[in-house]
Amino acid sequence: MSNVGSLEELRARLAAFAAERDWEQFHSPKNLAMALAAEAGELLEHFQWLTEDESIALPEATRKEVALEIADVLLFLVRLADRLGIDPLEAATHKLEVNARKYPVDKSRGRATKYDRL
């Protein structure tokens, strides 16, 4: 896969992809959020009857299918963010800093408790 660039390059390619096909009319944030959630549902489907241990050791064929679902989620996420003028990497970096404050290491070590109950 020689042609993998940055998230910014992916954004630009997706915008061109939609423009060439005159798909901006379908790509309202509302519709893109739906498409993203539908893909997240397809991702779930691969895991719903697996144990957690099975889910970490997928057969190679399943892993490839899961990679395609992950791709679909990312494509719609990048496209949605672009339509709203949001930089997803910046937003995620910011959110990770927020999470670091919400979940201090000493309080959250080994616990899946939500921050508001820590």
Next chain:
Amino acid sequence: MSNVGSLEELRARLAAFAAERDWEQFHSPKNLAMALAAEAGELLEHFQWLTEDESIALPEATRKEVALEIADVLLFLVRLADRLGIDPLEAATHKLEVNARKYPVDKSRGRATKYDRL
């Protein structure tokens, strides 16, 4: 936001974040797929009663909330991919090439028809 790097840097930070908190035990792909889908649901919630036109012109407060949901989806997506040894950017680039073949410009222009019905 001076500290924004690449998706690869985000991956590494998330892995460190989980390791420091001893959270690998919760981060099975099964659980991460659930968390991702739950965040996709929160994203939906912002748009469910809006018209498509309203969804492209969000009030600034809503846009900021949506940016945080987009961040959450991306964080879980990157973490899930990491646990499965998948490069999400490579997967998305590959999928976009597949989509370009599935949806040739001349057949799909201005149409939201699924590829298997084109």
Next chain:
Amino acid sequence: MSNVGSLEELRARLAAFAAERDWEQFHSPKNLAMALAAEAGELLEHFQWLTEDESIALPEATRKEVALEIADVLLFLVRLADRLGIDPLEAATHKLEVNARKYPVDKSRGRATKYDRL
């Protein structure tokens, strides 16, 4: 469809269906919640590129597919509730009464605003 009974009859049939196939082992509430969400995602997929007006006037073939997705959501919902000892009809009736208090007619008429912002 002569054989349609109550939600309680559906619950009993589903329990028998799972028992005959020795599927209780897969039917943890965690897994059933995932399956339900995956079906909700399939439901979304039918509507994601439609306008709201189109969504109320589905072609008959699409309406039949949507009916099957609605069925799948209901089947997993009834099964999930059964595994947790929850009566879904009782829960929904109770929640509707809660909603009636949260959304008084005079304050919520013609507005999609969430109750905590009314």
Next chain:
Amino acid sequence: MSNVGSLEELRARLAAFAAERDWEQFHSPKNLAMALAAEAGELLEHFQWLTEDESIALPEATRKEVALEIADVLLFLVRLADRLGIDPLEAATHKLEVNARKYPVDKSRGRATKYDRL
């Protein structure tokens, strides 16, 4: 809960609830499918960090919260079906018969394999 009736009574109450508040304008099938999926996401959130064993033995407070999410999913499901002229109980009964043919007892006993791979 003396006031629990049938799914048909719930449908009628929900229709009246929406009519009184002039909410039909928001209740397109597209929007209702989104609301349903958002509630399915909230359901997921309760289970995402639990083991399967923990998910079957919820603390009472969590079980009550889960009951309310199940209620929300059912309310939107019934409302969506009503808007499309679909009887959800009939659809589910029909789908269960389809599933019985797809998953014959002898082939599917003790296996979570999808029907097209049995």
